[in-house]
Structure formats: structure tokens, C-alpha cells
Amino acid sequence: MRLQFFLKEATRSIRRNAAPNLAALATVVVTLVVVGVFIPIVQATQGAANSVRSRVLVDVYMVTSAGRGADARVQRELQAIPHVKRVVFESKQQAFAQQRAQDPAAYALLSSNPLPDTFHVYPDNPANVLAIRSAITPTGPGGTTRMLDRAIASVSNHTDDTKKLLEVTNLVTITAALLAALLTVASILLIANTIRLSLYARRREVEVMKLVGATDWFIRWPFVLEGTIVGASGALLAIAVLAATKIALLDPLAGHWTLIAAPRTIPFVSLVGVLVAAGVGVSALGSGLSLRRFLRV
Amino acid sequence: MRYPSGDTGLNQATFQVDREEFVFLVGSTGSGKSTVMRLLIKELEPSEGTIRVAGKDLTRIGRRRVPLYRRNIGVVFQDFKLLPNRTVHDNVAYALQVTGGTRKEIRAKVPDILRLTGLSTKLHNYPDQLSGGEQQRVAIARAFVNHPPLLLADEPTGNRDPDTSIDIMRLLYRINRTGTTVLVASHDHVMVDRMRRRVLELSRGRIVRDEATGLYARDETTREFAQRLRSTGQRPDTV
Numbered sequence: 001m002r003l004q005f006f007l008k009e010a011t012r013s014i015r016r017n018a019a020p021n022l023a024a025l026a027t028v029v030v031t032l033v034v035v036g037v038f039i040p041i042v043q044a045t046q047g048a049a050n051s052v053r054s055r056v057l058v059d060v061y062m063v064t065s066a067g068r069g070a071d072a073r074v075q076r077e078l079q080a081i082p083h084v085k086r087v088v089f090e091s092k093q094q095a096f097a098q099q100r101a102q103d104p105a106a107y108a109l110l111s112s113n114p115l116p117d118t119f120h121v122y123p124d125n126p127a128n129v130l131a132i133r134s135a136i137t138p139t140g141p142g143g144t145t146r147m148l149d150r151a152i153a154s155v156s157n158h159t160d161d162t163k164k165l166l167e168v169t170n171l172v173t174i175t176a177a178l179l180a181a182l183l184t185v186a187s188i189l190l191i192a193n194t195i196r197l198s199l200y201a202r203r204r205e206v207e208v209m210k211l212v213g214a215t216d217w218f219i220r221w222p223f224v225l226e227g228t229i230v231g232a233s234g235a236l237l238a239i240a241v242l243a244a245t246k247i248a249l250l251d252p253l254a255g256h257w258t259l260i261a262a263p264r265t266i267p268f269v270s271l272v273g274v275l276v277a278a279g280v281g282v283s284a285l286g287s288g289l290s291l292r293r294f295l296r297v
Numbered sequence: 298m299r300y301p302s303g304d305t306g307l308n309q310a311t312f313q314v315d316r317e318e319f320v321f322l323v324g325s326t327g328s329g330k331s332t333v334m335r336l337l338i339k340e341l342e343p344s345e346g347t348i349r350v351a352g353k354d355l356t357r358i359g360r361r362r363v364p365l366y367r368r369n370i371g372v373v374f375q376d377f378k379l380l381p382n383r384t385v386h387d388n389v390a391y392a393l394q395v396t397g398g399t400r401k402e403i404r405a406k407v408p409d410i411l412r413l414t415g416l417s418t419k420l421h422n423y424p425d426q427l428s429g430g431e432q433q434r435v436a437i438a439r440a441f442v443n444h445p446p447l448l449l450a451d452e453p454t455g456n457r458d459p460d461t462s463i464d465i466m467r468l469l470y471r472i473n474r475t476g477t478t479v480l481v482a483s484h485d486h487v488m489v490d491r492m493r494r495r496v497l498e499l500s501r502g503r504i505v506r507d508e509a510t511g512l513y514a515r516d517e518t519t520r521e522f523a524q525r526l527r528s529t530g531q532r533p534d535t536v
Binding site for chain 2: 005012013016017207208211212213214216218
């Protein structure tokens with residue numbers, strides 16, 4: 001009986017206050033569409049940054065004279081370095097075969113194999129790659145660098161590239177996170193403000209209800225329900241817009257553009273869940289809380 | 298009673314109203330009539346002194362219990378305070394719904410009270426489609442639909458033509474006859490004189506006349522007394 005009454009009150013109030021509720025609805029739809037577009041974009045960006053970062057590694061080149069014994073020893077030493085996740089050995093024959101396959105003409109001219117044995121050292125976290133590098137080439141007391149093992153000829157020398165790569169991907173991740181936070185705050189403020197405006201227009205009504213003897217929650221429930229209904233319909237509309245966009249624009253493109261097909265983006269079903277929860281939660285809470293000011297009679 | 302602005306609304310106004318009494322509260326604008334009403338529904342808190350309604354000290358009613366307390370009092374506000382988005386029927390029904398009245402109760406009581414107030418034909422009109430006198434009667438219907446033990450009416454005949462005023466007074470009189478204590482604030486001297494009920498007169502927040510207890514201008518200064526005589530001589534409110 002009670003719930004039925006509150007529901008009836010809420011729907012009646014939506015009908016009678018169509019204009020402010022339409023404004024609130026539009027606000028919810030617009031912000032949720034923006035959020036719904038933005039969440040996958042942020043995730044795709046981060047996914048791309050992460051996949052770039054996962055390619056960061058240290059190449060260790062052995063001296064050409066190194067034999068089986070030296071290779072095994074160096075491999076053990078490399079694996080003992082902290083933050084090393086994986087050490088992959090590539091023999092000079094494998095390297096030669098791979099290079100020749102890429103450029104047969106150039107390698108046909110070579111009489112012997114000039115390539116050394118190589119270890120690819122993968123860090124557990126891309127940020128640790130420089131630490132691993134300096135562990136392989138420790139700085140001596142005189143400021144000179146020497147190798148971890150005499151059998152190591154050199155270490156791949158793209159320190160600068162690695163540094164830049166790490167900085168750029170970090171920047172991308174942080175910027176995306178900041179933008180997401182800002183957007184969330186902006187949407188909450190926007191929705192809350194619209195609700196407050198529509199409630200402000202009805203503060204007299206609330207005052208009368210109080211003077212007639214209504215308890216705070218008796219007045220509040222219809223408003224909360226109203227907010228829930230407006231929020232839910234806003235979320236559903238936003239989802240409809242997003243779904244149409246996804247089916248019409250993104251899905252045909254996904255095959256051609258890997259960023260869109262990035263496996264790490266949120267599945268559409270979860271996105272729907274997040275949007276509905278956000279729309280309903282913010283609207284209902286916003287209505288309930290905004291009303292507090294007008295209930296002090 | 299002092300307002301936050303520093304203005305004094307009521308000053309040492311002590312009076313007692315018995316059950317089933319019909320009392321007029323008179324006095325010029327700003328004399329404190331509305332302040333009495335607002336204090337009685339706990340819309341305002343007295344800065345000093347105590348108010349007892351049905352033996353209960355109002356300062357002891359907590360914020361959460363105020364709505365429950367207000368359900369025992371029917372109030373007809375000076376500006377009606379009808380809900381603009383509801384029909385006549387729904388405005389009256391709201392007072393019942395607030396107290397948890399069932400649909401059956403609403404279906405039984407609302408048409409009854411609307412018939413009593415002569416609003417049966419305006420059931421589905423919205424307040425802005427009604428005349429002032431009709432809105433007034435809706436306000437009375439809403440105040441009385443719960444049959445509260447106490448009914449407050451602030452200027453129920455303010456700016457009404459004499460016929461409407463008499464109708465409204467008769468309605469209040471009938472309500473009083475059912476056992477409800479009625480307190481009416483008014484500056485309509487003609488009406489008050491005609492009704493021949495107990496009259497409390499306020500002036501600048503003080504009780505200056507109480508015809509039932511034989512208290513005449515006990516608190517009144519000579520100057521106030523003279524002023525009152527002059528104003529009653531002119532009868533500015535008669536239409």
C-alpha cells in the first residue's frame with residue numbers, strides 16, 4: 001500500500017513537473033553518453049600504452065667466442081637479477097636464420113655468421129627495465145662501467161628510447177585517469193544541480209506537506225523514487241544511443257582498427273550496468289540529499 | 298517570543314483556552330496573531346516561556362515527533378498553503394495519506410468533508426481554478442478532515458465579502474460544535490462582534506483584552522489604550 005502510494009505520487013509528480021524533469025533527464029542522458037564513450041576510450045588508451053610497455057626488454061649480446069658453458073652461466077646470472085621475469089635465449093644460428101629470412105639478399109653475401117648469441121631479458125614491470133640494465137652493467141668504483149660477466153660483449157643500447165617510452169605511456173595513463181575523474185565529478189555536479197533546481201521550484205510544496213504533518217521520509221520517498229525513475233530512463237536512453245553508435249559505427253570498424261578491438265576494454269554488458277547504476281544512484285541520492293535543505297521547517 | 302531579526306513577536310502573552318472552546322484572536326496587523334499560530338504548530342520556537350497543548354509542553358517535543366504532533370492540529374493558513382499540483386480532492390486526501398490513512402478511509406471521509414464545505418462540484422479542480430473563498434474552504438476541509446481536537450484558522454475571512462465571511466464562520470462554528478477547539482485569528486471586528494464568542498485581543502505582542510476571563514487591558518499602557526479606542530471608533534475593516 002505504502003510503496004504503491006509513493007510510486008503513484010512519484011509518477012504523478014513527474015507528469016505535473018514535466019519541464020524540470022525533462023531537463024534532468026536530458027542532463028543524465030548527455031552526461032552518461034559522454035561517460036559511456038569515455039570509459040572505453042580511456043581503457044583502450046591504457047591498453048595500448050600497456051601493450052607498448054610490455055615490449056620493453058633488455059637485449060644482452062654475448063661475445064662471439066662464448067660457448068655452451070658461458071651461455072648457461074650467464075643465463076643463471078641473469079635470472080638471479082631481481083625484477084627479471086623471463087630470460088629467453090636466442091642462439092647465433094637462430095638469429096642468423098631469422099635475419100636471413102628477413103633480408104635474404106644481404107645475408108647471402110656473408111660467408112660466416114657475424115651474429116652473437118643473445119639473451120632477451122624481460123622485466124616483471126616495464127618500469128624496472130632500467131634497474132635491470134644497470135644490474136647487468138654495474139658501475140665500477142672509478143665510474144667506469146663493466147659487464148656482469150666477461151662473456152657479455154654488450155647490452156642493447158636504447159636506454160633513451162626506453163626512458164621516453166616509459167614517460168609517454170605514464171603520461172597517457174595519468175592524463176586518462178585525471179580526465180575520467182574530472183568527468184565523473186562534473187557529471188555528478190551537473191545532475192545534482194539540475195535536481196536541486198527542480199526541487200527548489202517545489203520547496204513551497206514541501207513546506208506545506210511538513211505543516212500538514214508529513215514526516216520527512218513521507219515527503220522524501222516520492223522524490224527519491226522520482227529521481228530513480230528519471231535516472232533510470234536517462235540511463236536507458238543513453239544506453240540506446242551508445243548501442244546504436246556501437247552497432248552502426250564501431251563494430252564494422254573493429255576488424256580494421258586494433259585500438260577499438262583492444263581486448264582490455266570493458267564489455268558492453270558491464271558498461272550498461274555501470275551506466276544504469278550511476279544514473280540511478282546519482283539521481284536518487286541527489287534528490288534525497290537536495291531535499292534536506294527544504295525539510296527544515 | 299523574539300524573531301531572529303530581533304523583532305519581538307509576542308511579549309509575555311499568557312492565556313489559556315479550554316477544550317471545545319471557540320476563541321477569537323484579534324488585533325491589528327503585526328500584533329502577534331500569526332506568531333501565536335506559528336508557535337502552536339511548532340513552526341517557531343519560543344525564546345522564553347512555555348506553551349502547553351493538551352497538557353504537553355511543546356519544547357519537549359523532539360524534531361522527529363513534530364509531524365506526529367501536527368497531525369492533531371488542523372491549520373487554515375492565511376495564504377491557504379494548498380498544494381498547487383493537486384486537485385481539491387487530492388489536497389484534502391493528502392492530510393489523510395500523511396497519517397497513513399487507507400484508500401477506504403479516503404474514499405469515505407473526503408467526499409463527506411467536501412460536502413460539508415460545499416465543494417462537491419469542484420472535486421477535480423486545481424487550486425488556481427478556484428475563487429479565494431473556495432480555496433479558503435478547501436483549506437478548512439483539509440484542516441478538518443482528520444477531525445483534529447484543535448483547529449487553528451489564521452484570517453479565514455480576510456478580504457472576503459460579507460456573505461462569504463458568514464459562510465466561513467458558520468462552517469467553523471459547525472466544526473466547533475463537533476467538539477473541536479477552534480482558535481480564529483481575525484481583524485474583522487464586525488464578524489467577531491456578531492459571533493459573540495470569547496475574544497483575546499493582542500497589541501504589540503501583549504494580551505490587552507480577554508473577555509472570557511474578565512481581563513481588560515491589564516497589560517495595556519495608557520497610550521496604547523487611547524490608540525485602541527481611536528481605531529475601534531473608526532472601524533477601518535468594515536466593508
